[in-house]
Amino acid sequence: MDAEAGAAGADQLPWRQRYRNLLLLAYQSFGVVYGDLSTSPLYVYKSAFSGRLSRYQDEQTVFGVLSLIFWTFTLVPLLKYVIIVLSADDNGEGGPFALYSLLCRHAKLSLLPNQQAADEELSTYYRDGFAAQHGSTPWLRRFLEKHKTIKTVLLLVVLCGASMVIGDGVLTPAISVLSSMSGLQVRATGLQDRSVVLLSCIVLVGLFSLQHRGTQKVAFMFAPIVIIWLFCIGGIGLYNIVHWNPRIYQALSPYYIVKFFQTTGTDGWIALGGILLSMTGYEAMFADLGHFTSASVRLAFITIIYPCLTLQYMGQAAFLSKNMFHMRTSFYDSIPGPVFWPVFVVATLAAVVGSQAVISATFSIVKQCHALGCFPRVKVVHTSRWIYGQIYIPEINWILMVLCVAVTVAFRDTTLIGNAYGIACMTVMLVTTFLMALIIIFVWQKNIIFALLFLFFFGSIETVYLSSSLMKVHQGGWVPLVLAFIFMSVMFIWHFGTRRKYQFDLQNKVSMRSILSLGPNLGIVRVPGIGLIYTELVTGVPAIFTHFVTNLPAFHEVLVFLCVKSVPVPYVPPDERYLVGRIGPRAYRMYRCIVRYGYKDVQRDDENFENMLVMSIAKFIMMEAEDVSSSASYDMANEGRMAVIRTTDDAGTPLGMRDLSGLAESISTTRSSKSESLRSLQSSYEQESPSVSRRRRVRFELPDEDNMDQQVKDELLALVEAKHAGVAYIMGHSYIKARRSSSFLKKFAIDVGYSFLRKNCRGPSVSLHIPHISLIEVGMIYYV
Numbered sequence: 001m002d003a004e005a006g007a008a009g010a011d012q013l014p015w016r017q018r019y020r021n022l023l024l025l026a027y028q029s030f031g032v033v034y035g036d037l038s039t040s041p042l043y044v045y046k047s048a049f050s051g052r053l054s055r056y057q058d059e060q061t062v063f064g065v066l067s068l069i070f071w072t073f074t075l076v077p078l079l080k081y082v083i084i085v086l087s088a089d090d091n092g093e094g095g096p097f098a099l100y101s102l103l104c105r106h107a108k109l110s111l112l113p114n115q116q117a118a119d120e121e122l123s124t125y126y127r128d129g130f131a132a133q134h135g136s137t138p139w140l141r142r143f144l145e146k147h148k149t150i151k152t153v154l155l156l157v158v159l160c161g162a163s164m165v166i167g168d169g170v171l172t173p174a175i176s177v178l179s180s181m182s183g184l185q186v187r188a189t190g191l192q193d194r195s196v197v198l199l200s201c202i203v204l205v206g207l208f209s210l211q212h213r214g215t216q217k218v219a220f221m222f223a224p225i226v227i228i229w230l231f232c233i234g235g236i237g238l239y240n241i242v243h244w245n246p247r248i249y250q251a252l253s254p255y256y257i258v259k260f261f262q263t264t265g266t267d268g269w270i271a272l273g274g275i276l277l278s279m280t281g282y283e284a285m286f287a288d289l290g291h292f293t294s295a296s297v298r299l300a301f302i303t304i305i306y307p308c309l310t311l312q313y314m315g316q317a318a319f320l321s322k323n324m325f326h327m328r329t330s331f332y333d334s335i336p337g338p339v340f341w342p343v344f345v346v347a348t349l350a351a352v353v354g355s356q357a358v359i360s361a362t363f364s365i366v367k368q369c370h371a372l373g374c375f376p377r378v379k380v381v382h383t384s385r386w387i388y389g390q391i392y393i394p395e396i397n398w399i400l401m402v403l404c405v406a407v408t409v410a411f412r413d414t415t416l417i418g419n420a421y422g423i424a425c426m427t428v429m430l431v432t433t434f435l436m437a438l439i440i441i442f443v444w445q446k447n448i449i450f451a452l453l454f455l456f457f458f459g460s461i462e463t464v465y466l467s468s469s470l471m472k473v474h475q476g477g478w479v480p481l482v483l484a485f486i487f488m489s490v491m492f493i494w495h496f497g498t499r500r501k502y503q504f505d506l507q508n509k510v511s512m513r514s515i516l517s518l519g520p521n522l523g524i525v526r527v528p529g530i531g532l533i534y535t536e537l538v539t540g541v542p543a544i545f546t547h548f549v550t551n552l553p554a555f556h557e558v559l560v561f562l563c564v565k566s567v568p569v570p571y572v573p574p575d576e577r578y579l580v581g582r583i584g585p586r587a588y589r590m591y592r593c594i595v596r597y598g599y600k601d602v603q604r605d606d607e608n609f610e611n612m613l614v615m616s617i618a619k620f621i622m623m624e625a626e627d628v629s630s631s632a633s634y635d636m637a638n639e640g641r642m643a644v645i646r647t648t649d650d651a652g653t654p655l656g657m658r659d660l661s662g663l664a665e666s667i668s669t670t671r672s673s674k675s676e677s678l679r680s681l682q683s684s685y686e687q688e689s690p691s692v693s694r695r696r697r698v699r700f701e702l703p704d705e706d707n708m709d710q711q712v713k714d715e716l717l718a719l720v721e722a723k724h725a726g727v728a729y730i731m732g733h734s735y736i737k738a739r740r741s742s743s744f745l746k747k748f749a750i751d752v753g754y755s756f757l758r759k760n761c762r763g764p765s766v767s768l769h770i771p772h773i774s775l776i777e778v779g780m781i782y783y784v
Contacts, residue, residue, distance in 0.1 A: 022293070022295055022296055022299065023296075023299075025292045025293055025296035026292075026296040026297075026299045026300040027223055027227075027300075028223055028292065028296075029223075029288075029292045029296055029297055029300045030222075030223040030226040030227050030230075030300060030304075031221065031222035031223030031224075031225070031226055031353060031356065032222070032288055032292075032356055032357055032360050033284065033285050033288045033292065033297060033300070033357055034226060034281070034285070034300060034301070034305055034357065035222065035226050035281075035350065035353035035354040035355070035356050035357045036172050036176065036280065036281035036284055036354040036355070036356075036357040036358055037077075037280070037281030037282065037284075037285065037305065037309070037354075037357070038226055038229060038230055038233075038281075038305065038308075038309065038350060038354065039176050039179070039180070039229075039347075039350050039351050039353075039354035040277055040278050040279075040280060040281065040309070041233060041309065041312045041313060041316060041331055042176070042179040042180060042331050042347065042351070043175060043179045043277060043331075043414045043418055044069065044274065044275065044277045044278045044313070045065070045316055045317075045320060045327065045330045045331070046274075046327065046328055046329070046330060046331075046414065046415065047273070047274030047277055047414070047415055047418040047419075048065055048271050048274035048275050048277075049065075049271070049274070049327045050274060050415045051267070051270055051271060051274075052267035052270060052271070053065075053264065053267055053268065053270075053271040053274075054327070055267070056263065056264055056267070057324040057327065058324070059321045060256070060259060060260075060263065061260065061263065061264065062251075062317050062320050062321045063248075063250070063251035063256045063259075063260075063317070063321070064251075064256045064257060064259060064260025064261075064263070064264075064268070065260070065271070065275060065317065066248070066251040066252075066256075066313060066314060066317035067251045067252065067253065067254065067255075067256040067257045067260065068257055068260065068272070068275050069275055069278045069313050070251070070252050070310065070313065070314075071254060071257065072275065072276070072278060072279055072461070072465075073278055073279060073306075073309070073310070073313070075458075075461065076279050076282065076429070076458065076461065076462070077279050077282045077285075077301075078301070078302075078306060080433075080458050081282045081285060081286060082297075082298055082301050082302070084436070084454070085286055085432060085436055086286065086289065086294040086297060086298060087294070088102070088436060088439050088443070088444075089289055089294055090102045090569075090570055091124050091569065091570045091571070092289065092290060092293065092294075092570065093289060093290040093368075093570040093599075093600055094286040094287055094288070094289030094290060095162075095165070095286060095287035095289070095290075095361070095364060095365055095368065096158050096161035096162050096165070096287075096365070096428070096431055096432065096435065097158060097162060097365065097368035097369060097372060097599065098289075098290075098368065098570065099158075099432070099435040099436065099439060100154075100155075100158045100372075100435065100568075101368075101372065101568035101569065101570075101599060102439060102443055103154075103435065103438055103439065103442060103443065104568045105120075105125055105126065105568055105569070106126070106442045106443050107141050107144060107145060107442045108145045109144060109145065109151050109154055110151075110568055111151055111152070111155055111495070111499065112372060112373060112566070112568060113373070113498075113499060113502040113503075113506075113536065115567070116538055116594075116642075118579060118642060118644075119567045119596070121644075122567065122569060122572060122573075122576055122596075123573060123576065124569045124570065124571060124572065124573065124598070125567075125569055137441055137448050140441065140448070141442065155374075155492075155495070156488070156492070157431055157434065157435075158431065158435070159369075159374060159488050159491045159492060160427065160431060160484060160488060161427065161428050161431030161432065161435075162365050162368075162369055162374075162487075162491070163483070163484040163485075163487035163488045163491070164424045164425075164427045164428045164431075164480060164484050165283060165284075165287060165358070165361055165362060165365045165428055166362050166365060166366070166396075166400075166483070166487050167424040167479075167480040167483040167484055167487070168280075168283065168284065168358045168361070168362070168421070168424050168425065168428070169358050169359055169361070169362035169396075169400045169404075170400055170403040170404050170407060170479075170483060171404075171407065171417060171420055171421040171424060171479070171480065172280075172281075172284075172354065172355050172357075172358040172359075172421070173204055173207060173208075173354075173355035173358075173359070173400075173404045174200075174204070174404050174407045174408045174411075174417050175414050175417040175418055175421055176351040176352075176354040176355050177200045177203050177204055177207075177348075177351050177352065177355065177408075178196070178197070178200045178408055178412075178414050178417065179351060179414045180344075180347045180348045180350070180351035181196050181199050181200045181203070181348065181351075182196055182329075182414065183329070183331075183332040183344050183347060183348075184196060184199075184344075185329070186329050186332040186333065186340075187340065187341075193412055194412075197408060197409060197412050200408050201405050201408055201409065203348070203352060204355075204401065204404055204405055204408065205401065205405070206352075207352050207355055207356075207359075208359075208397055208398070208400065208401035208404075211359060211392055211397050212381070212383075212392055212394070212397075213383070222349075222352075222353040222356060225346065225349045225350055225353050226350060226353050227304070228346055229346050229347065229349075229350035229353075230304055230305065230308040230309075231308065232339075232343055232346055233308060233309075233311075233312040234307065234308035234309075234311045234312060236312065236315060236334065236335055236336070236339075236343070237308075237311035237312035237313070237314055237315025237316065238311050238315060239315065239336065240315030240316065240318045240319045240334050241311070241314055241315050241318045243318075244315075244318040244319050244321065244322050244323075245317075245318035245319075245321045245322060246318075248314050248315075248317055248318040248321065249314070251314070251317065252314075269464075269467075269468055270468055270471055270472075271468070272464065272465050272468035272469075273418075273419060273422050273465070273468040273469040273471065273472050274415075274418060274422075275465075276422050276425070276426060276465040276468070276469065277418055277421065277422060277425075278313065279425070279429075280421060280422070280425045281354070281357060281358070281425075282429070283361070283425060283428040283429060283432065284357040284358045284360075284361040285297060285301075285357075286432065287361035287364055287365060288357060288360050288361050288364065290364055290570070290600060315334065316330055316331060316334050319333070319334035320334075332344070359397075359400065362396060362400065363391050363392060363393050363396060363397075364391070364600075366378065366393055366396050367380055367391055367393065367599070367600065368599045368600070369491060371566045371597065371598070371599035371600075371601075372566060372568065372599055373494075373495055373498050373499075373566065374491045374492075374494060374495045375490070375491055375494060376490070376494050376757045376758075376760075376761035376762075377761045377762040377763075377764065377766075377767045378393050378395050378396065378761065378762060379393065379394055379395065379762060379767075380392075380393055380602055380603075381393070381394070382602040391602065403483070407420075407479065411476060415475075415476075416475060416476035417476060418476075419469065419472040419475050419476040419477045420476045420477055420478075420479040420480050421480075422465070422469040422472075422477075423466070423469045423470065423472075423473075423477050423480045423481065424480035424484075426462055426465050426466040426469055427466065427480070427484070429462050430459065430462050430463065430466060433454070433455060433458045433459050433462060434455065434459070436454060437451040437452070437454055437455040438451070440454060489753070490757065493749050493753040493754055493757065494754065494757055496749060496750075496754070497736060497749070497750055497753075497754030497757075497758075497784075500736070500750070500782075500784035501536075501734065501736055501782055501784065502536050503784070504782045504783075504784050505535070505536060505537055505542055505543065506537065506540075508543040509537055509539075509540035509541060509542055509543060510540065510541040510542070510543065510545065510546055511540075512540070512541070512583075512584070515541055515583075515584060515588075516584060516585075520585075520587040520588050520589075522549070522555070522588070523553075524549050524553040524554055524555055525553065525554040525555075526554075526555060526556065526557040527554055527555070527556055527557065528556070528557055528721065528722060528725035528726075529556040529557065529558070529722055529725040529726045529727065529728060530556055530558045530559075530560060530614075530719075530722045530723055530725075530726070530727045530728070531555055531556035531558070531559050531560065531728050531730055532560050532562050532613075532727060532728065532729050532730065533545055533559065533560065533561050533562065533730045534562050534563075534564070534729065534730065534731045534732070534764070534768070535561055535562070535563055535732075536563060536565070537561075537563065538563055538565070538592075538594055541561065541583065542561070542732075543780070544730070544732040544778050544780060545561075547778055547780055548730065548778045556722065556728065557589055557718065557722055558589045558591075558718065558719060558722040559583075559588075559589065559590045559591070560590075560591045560592070560593055560613065560617070561583065561590070561591070561592045561593070562592075562593050562594075562595070562613075563592070563593070563594045563595070564595045564597070564603070564768060565594065565595070565596060565597070566596075566597055566598070566599060567596050567597070567598060568599065569598045569599070570598045570599060570600040570601075571598040571600050571601050572596045572597055572598045572601060574647055575644075575646045575647060576596070576644055577595060577596055577597070577647065578593065578594070578595060578596075578612070578613075578616045578644070578645040578647055579593070579594040579595075579596070579642040579643065579644055579645070580592070580593050580594075580616050580617055580619075580620040580642065580643055580645050581620070581641055581642040581643065582620075582624070586711065586715060589715070589718060589719075589722075591617055591620070592642070593613060593616065593617070594642065603767070603768070603769070609769075610723070610727050611657070611698055612647055614655070614700060614719060614720075614723050615647070615655060616645040616647060617719060618654055618655045618716055618719060619645050619646075620643055620645060621654075621712060621715055621716060621719070622654050622712070623643055624643075625709055625712045654702065654703070654708070654716055655700045655701065655702060655716065655720065656700070656701045656702075656703055657698045657699070657700060657701070658698060658699045658700075658701060699724065700720045700723055700724070701720070702716050702717055702720055726774070727774060728774055728775075728776055729765070729770045729771075729774050729775050729776065730776045730777075730778060731764060731765055731770070731775065731776070731777050731778070732777070732778050732779075732780050733777040733778060733779045733780070734779075734780050734781070734782055735779070735780070735781045735782065736750060736754060736755070736758070736781075736782040736784060737750065737751060737781065737782070737783055737784070738750040738751050738783075738784060739783050739784065750784060765777075
């Protein structure tokens with residue numbers, strides 16, 4: 001279901017149905033968004049007291065740690081994320097790239113190629129209530145838009161945040177599952193660490209093997225577990241408060257934070273690296289927003305998450321204040337004996353669920369990076385027919401699994417993994433804070449003072465925590481830095497190579513004067529059929545066309561230059577997806593079609609794409625005929641004019657369609673440019689390819705209308721006959737090399753890095769779902 005249609009439909013529902021849907025989404029959010037966050041009590045106190053803070057095992061220190069946890073928990077997750085950041089969603093989407101795309105639409109900060117002014121007319125381009133205004137700081141906008149270096153730095157900051165989210169996808173499952181399985185050693189004292197690690201690896205492999213079933217099914221399976229887990233830890237926390245130390249509520253006073261640092265000094269500052277684990281998982285809460293709604297996420301957090309976790313942290317602190325020697329296994333030791341095993345089982349299941357949040361967030365982030373030209377082509381599977389935005393990426397899933405198991409086997413200790421985990425989480429939070437400050441200025445159009453206050457207040461808190469985590473780089477903290485460097489390198493090299501290739505195409509495109517000088521036949525033989533030439537250009541004729549006709553001076557009688565591009569919006573409504581225009585005079589039979597997708601749209605294998613394309617061109621021909629000024633004569637000044645074609649209704653189309661799906665013999669009666677041997681080969685290919693054989697076969701018909709202009713009728717008839725003759729897809733098979741005069745760094749990035757990524761990612765024809773039997777590839781060498 002399309003997200004916009006779903007949102008519009010939701011607004012028209014009766015209030016009872018809306019509340020029912022809100023409660024349903026809030027229920028599902030427990031299984032996807034809050035699993036990671038809810039398992040933090042398993043390892044927070046152990047990590048906080050694992051270093052030098054172990055020297056200060058007294059009640060006042062425990063009170064200070066609890067006070068830090070409570071106020072950090074309240075200020076960052078509740079105030080920053082739930083109240084402020086969730087309001088900055090990009091048409092329902094969250095995460096670093098969602099904020100970046102929102103910024104790029106309200107200020108010219110994007111480095112994406114082939115953007116058009118027509119993209120700004122999309123209904124999803126600007127947020128409701130926020131138009132493209134200069135706001136109160138036009139000088140800042142001009143400064144940022146003027147310097148390309150600043151745009152590049154901004155992109156690198158966003159890529160850093162995205163890379164750290166992917167790093168979370170490696171570290172979260174490892175620390176969550178290993179923490180829960182280590183509870184076995186509380187009762188089974190003879191159980192060795194290697195056995196715990198082996199059991200953890202088995203659970204992790206099972207978790208990643210479930211991902212192909214989709215977010216919706218995983219959420220329905222896991223949500224009850226998280227809810228039971230939250231009520232369990234909340235109840236246990238309340239029991240421990242009453243049983244061990246009812247005075248623990250006093251620790252909620254900030255006074256104990258001051259006393260904590262007065263007593264512990266530098267040792268207390270270093271211990272912040274463990275305390276910050278209490279707020280890990282909130283970055284996934286924002287990144288997973290596209291699976292749910294901000295209202296449902298807020299409802300779940302305020303009503304259940306916040307009170308249950310607060311009670312658990314208070315209860316565990318009450319237990320520790322009277323049982324300092326249980327610091328290493330404080331969570332499991334604080335569980336009353338009769339309910340230990342049931343809680344252990346639920347804890348193990350909750351730890352598995354905890355990994356789901358960040359795995360889903362990783363899929364979302366990678367999809368956004370890919371759509372915005374910052375990640376190699378990967379297979380994206382839309383796992384739900386009805387719920388928009390729920391995806392699964394097999395390659396990323398198995399890479400995460402291998403890295404996660406490797407980290408678990410290598411470290412075998414939640415403290416070391418926690419050191420790495422803290423750096424990754426705090427980096428993502430800092431990136432979000434920085435981007436939110438820009439959102440306040442350019443999107444919300446508030447005074448710069450509000451942005452600076454937000455940046456200073458939350459940025460200072462997160463910087464203090466990050467500085468503490470960086471002190472533990474040598475104790476496992478190097479892992480997210482290495483992972484982030486690798487993923488950032490992959491993203492930036494892919495983005496750099498893609499931009500260079502586009503700039504080469506732009507500089508070497510064929511001028512319209514040279515095309516017009518060739519005449520309607522273009523100086524070549526025009527054969528029956530439609531030729532779809534894939535290009536990234538939105539204006540002009542690509543060099544691949546002249547390269548093709550130079551070697552083979554023949555082409556189809558109808559030429560369509562097709563550009564499939566991404567725009568910095570989460571989704572593009574179907575009625576605004578197709579832009580159609582004309583290249584050259586009417587007699588040339590040359591058209592341009594631009595198909596636009598948002599960064600959350602999934603390009604499915606649309607079996608009706610060819611039919612929709614023909615109908616869109618036919619609608620454009622009729623629209624142009626109604627505009628007398630544009631159809632009377634050709635003017636080069638009008639080159640590049642495009643029309644948005646609605647595809648969800650048949651209004652304005654002059655063509656009729658007759659279904660031939662069950663009439664195989666009727667296909668042979670149509671006019672075709674293919675030889676008998678080629679048609680026999682195509683028939684065999686379709687029998688071996690179920691997805692191709694299931695394609696809907698239609699025959700277009702032009703009804704007899706006396707009032708139709710003869711030129712328009714001839715053009716439509718030529719289009720119909722060309723479609724019946726067959727469609728060929730022409731793509732460039734490019735080899736990209738750096739120029740000899742390039743620097744060593746550029747040669748390495750292009751000749752080694754970009755070349756390796758292109759050879760090992762999915763081909764463009766596969767990602768665009770082009771049938772191989774109709775594909776023609778034209779080899780070209782790009783010296784960039």
